Amino acid sequence: MERIEALKQIAFEKKGFDGFLITDEANMLYFTGFPGASSLLIPKKGEGIIYVYGVNYEQAKAEGKGFNVKLVKRGENLMAKIAAQVKAFKTKKLALDTLSFENYRNLVKRLRGETRLKMQNKLVWELRRVKDEKELELMRKAAELTGEGMKVAYEVVRPGVREYEVAAEIEYTMRRKGSWGTAFETIVASGVRSAFPHGGCTDRKIREGDLVVVDIGATYQYFRSDMTRTLAAGKPSAKQKKIYEIVRLAQEKAFQALKPKAKARSIDAVAREVIEKAGCGEYFVHGLGHGVGLEVHEPPTLNQESKDRLIVGNVVTIEPGVYIVGFGGIRVEDTVLVRKRGAEKLTKGPYMLETKR
Amino acid sequence: MERIEALKQIAFEKKGFDGFLITDEANMLYFTGFPGASSLLIPKKGEGIIYVYGVNYEQAKAEGKGFNVKLVKRGENLMAKIAAQVKAFKTKKLALDTLSFENYRNLVKRLRGETRLKMQNKLVWELRRVKDEKELELMRKAAELTGEGMKVAYEVVRPGVREYEVAAEIEYTMRRKGSWGTAFETIVASGVRSAFPHGGCTDRKIREGDLVVVDIGATYQYFRSDMTRTLAAGKPSAKQKKIYEIVRLAQEKAFQALKPKAKARSIDAVAREVIEKAGCGEYFVHGLGHGVGLEVHEPPTLNQESKDRLIVGNVVTIEPGVYIVGFGGIRVEDTVLVRKRGAEKLTKGPYMLETKR
Numbered sequence: 001m002e003r004i005e006a007l008k009q010i011a012f013e014k015k016g017f018d019g020f021l022i023t024d025e026a027n028m029l030y031f032t033g034f035p036g037a038s039s040l041l042i043p044k045k046g047e048g049i050i051y052v053y054g055v056n057y058e059q060a061k062a063e064g065k066g067f068n069v070k071l072v073k074r075g076e077n078l079m080a081k082i083a084a085q086v087k088a089f090k091t092k093k094l095a096l097d098t099l100s101f102e103n104y105r106n107l108v109k110r111l112r113g114e115t116r117l118k119m120q121n122k123l124v125w126e127l128r129r130v131k132d133e134k135e136l137e138l139m140r141k142a143a144e145l146t147g148e149g150m151k152v153a154y155e156v157v158r159p160g161v162r163e164y165e166v167a168a169e170i171e172y173t174m175r176r177k178g179s180w181g182t183a184f185e186t187i188v189a190s191g192v193r194s195a196f197p198h199g200g201c202t203d204r205k206i207r208e209g210d211l212v213v214v215d216i217g218a219t220y221q222y223f224r225s226d227m228t229r230t231l232a233a234g235k236p237s238a239k240q241k242k243i244y245e246i247v248r249l250a251q252e253k254a255f256q257a258l259k260p261k262a263k264a265r266s267i268d269a270v271a272r273e274v275i276e277k278a279g280c281g282e283y284f285v286h287g288l289g290h291g292v293g294l295e296v297h298e299p300p301t302l303n304q305e306s307k308d309r310l311i312v313g314n315v316v317t318i319e320p321g322v323y324i325v326g327f328g329g330i331r332v333e334d335t336v337l338v339r340k341r342g343a344e345k346l347t348k349g350p351y352m353l354e355t356k357r
Numbered sequence: 358m359e360r361i362e363a364l365k366q367i368a369f370e371k372k373g374f375d376g377f378l379i380t381d382e383a384n385m386l387y388f389t390g391f392p393g394a395s396s397l398l399i400p401k402k403g404e405g406i407i408y409v410y411g412v413n414y415e416q417a418k419a420e421g422k423g424f425n426v427k428l429v430k431r432g433e434n435l436m437a438k439i440a441a442q443v444k445a446f447k448t449k450k451l452a453l454d455t456l457s458f459e460n461y462r463n464l465v466k467r468l469r470g471e472t473r474l475k476m477q478n479k480l481v482w483e484l485r486r487v488k489d490e491k492e493l494e495l496m497r498k499a500a501e502l503t504g505e506g507m508k509v510a511y512e513v514v515r516p517g518v519r520e521y522e523v524a525a526e527i528e529y530t531m532r533r534k535g536s537w538g539t540a541f542e543t544i545v546a547s548g549v550r551s552a553f554p555h556g557g558c559t560d561r562k563i564r565e566g567d568l569v570v571v572d573i574g575a576t577y578q579y580f581r582s583d584m585t586r587t588l589a590a591g592k593p594s595a596k597q598k599k600i601y602e603i604v605r606l607a608q609e610k611a612f613q614a615l616k617p618k619a620k621a622r623s624i625d626a627v628a629r630e631v632i633e634k635a636g637c638g639e640y641f642v643h644g645l646g647h648g649v650g651l652e653v654h655e656p657p658t659l660n661q662e663s664k665d666r667l668i669v670g671n672v673v674t675i676e677p678g679v680y681i682v683g684f685g686g687i688r689v690e691d692t693v694l695v696r697k698r699g700a701e702k703l704t705k706g707p708y709m710l711e712t713k714r
Binding site for chain 1: 392393410411412413414415416419431432455456457458459461476521522524525528529532533535536537538539542543552553554555556557558559560642643660661662680682
């Protein structure tokens with residue numbers, strides 16, 4: 001309810017809208033706490049309306065406290081139903097978070113110029129990108145579970161084990177300890193595949209001398225976490241150690257540079273400079289990081305083009321990497337919170353290439 | 358490549374388009390076999406173009422065989438790049454699978470009336486909804502792994518165990534046996550929560566007398582599976598048994614009715630009639646089923662409004678359910694293949710309320 005009030009404040013009071021239609025899944029979850037809504041219409045005055053199909057109706061009534069839950073019946077057109085309600089509210093200026101091209105056209109047609117529509121997802125992000133204490137509690141728990149999973153990686157990665165077998169042990173540990181599921185598809189990318197930042201997780205057998213990029217995340221009460229370590233199967237080579245140290249230094253320097261009001265772009269630059277100076281600039285093929293919350297990739301974005309500035313309450317990843325085809329890839333990542341003074345790592349775990357065997 | 362040729366056949370030869378822009382993730386995976394593309398542009402003649410960002414470029418070159426892989430550089434506008442290419446191809450009539458409202462507007466503006474755009478996702482679905490032998494091999498494997506997970510449910514569900522602990526054991530078994538991940542968020546919904554068809558999986562402790570809806574799916578090489586059983590924690594009551602038999606009969610009759618050319622709507626009606634005759638019609642609050650493939654919910658749809666007809670090669674779920682607030686819910690689901698003569702269950706496992714304890 002506080003979140004709805006905050007949205008009303010910035011969208012209605014400050015921006016002059018008199019209605020907000022939310023249809024993005026994560027946005028609806030953010031404002032309602034309930035995962036099964038199909039749309040959320042927030043009028044200028046009075047209760048928000050949650051539209052749900054029959055399959056989720058009873059759950060919405062039980063869990064969607066403080067909202068007017070409306071059933072979308074069989075054969076009903078949801079956009080027509082919303083348009084009728086917008087007219088009944090006499091909404092003149094409706095903000096939208098997102099709509100497909102077809103639904104937008106459908107809605108515009110039904111409102112026949114009586115209501116102006118405007119995409120205003122950025123207003124929702126003004127709220128979602130600042131995590132409050134309640135959200136941070138859940139994100140800390142998700143991060144803690146992720147750290148437990150990473151411990152397991154160091155125990156099970158070794159030559160002869162398949163990538164999915166490593167994922168099985170990690171995910172099992174996170175789940176048993178209370179994770180609501182993986183925050184994204186687990187990456188266990190070994191050998192030649194470690195050079196692909198999104199290498200996934202296949203049935204490839206890990207071999208002696210492989211680098212193994214382990215990128216995992218637990219979810220707790222819908223909030224996500226994201227953490228990467230790179231492990232060597234067997235004794236690390238001198239080159240592996242050298243590049244590992246470069247990536248770690250880049251991460252540490254970027255972490256130290258994090259503070260409120262900093263440009264996201266300049267945090268990326270701090271890490272990139274370390275890697276470039278070491279002669280590996282061309283191999284750092286992605287941005288430094290991204291926001292994390294109800295979604296695993298959300299604002300703010302930390303890369304070379306970002307126009308974002310960091311603020312207190314942002315939770316972002318810091319994940320430099322070096323990927324050399326033929327040699328392999330090394331990435332080190334933590335999920336961190338921007339605080340008044342500097343930053344705090346939510347994901348915790350030692351930095352090392354060596355496994356327990 | 359065969360899939361691209363088939364799309365060219367129906368879109369270019371039959372429908373008169375001379376270009377197809379694919380941006381949906383699952384569609385791109387379907388046509389390229391590669392999960393990291395940002396767009397796929399198929400011209401009338403010559404190789405398709407995969408657009409990828411730097412982070413996925415090396416992987417695309419390694420895995421995107423038969424395509425022209427183009428790097429989207431930092432700061433480049435993808436829609437601008439695509440528009441330029443469409444002009445270079447002198448495409449007059451471009452089919453699209455889907456685009457966000459913003460990207461559509463962006464693309465239309467840049468093409469300035471020189472190219473007509475038309476949403477034609479249904480043409481892609483004409484292909485994707487018919488599974489060939491290669492796809493069926495992967496779906497059978499995904500279904501087999503799902504069945505292995507369900508066996509575990511019967512071993513671990515009992516009073517005192519938490520929902521997420523049940524999920525942990527199931528997912529671990531599927532993963533260890535080769536699953537690439539869960540096909541969707543595992544549902545272990547017990548007691549009062551079993552009456553919510555999408556009840557999720559929380560830290561609730563299962564109690565004596567609870568119904569427990571277990572809805573799970575493994576993925577194998579991107580193909581998914583979907584299966585539900587409902588278990589009783591402790592000795593099932595007479596009412597639980599009675600409703601279970603109704604749901605099972607509804608499922609079996611619908612399964613027997615499946616055949617090529619049947620209306621999806623009438624298969625739903627077969628199951629619904631059984632449940633209605635038993636006086637539970639109002640508690641069957643969702644459709645009978647949905648297609649499964651690269652996505653867990655895809656065409657065709659089996660419900661009361663569906664206009665789909667079944668054809669050989671469709672893979673669909675058959676999942677009637679009865680959900681009574683205060684009593685609980687019972688759902689039974691299998692993923693099945695429509696064959697020339699009747700149908701075949703891909704997910705296999707006994708039908709029973711009783712657990713192993």
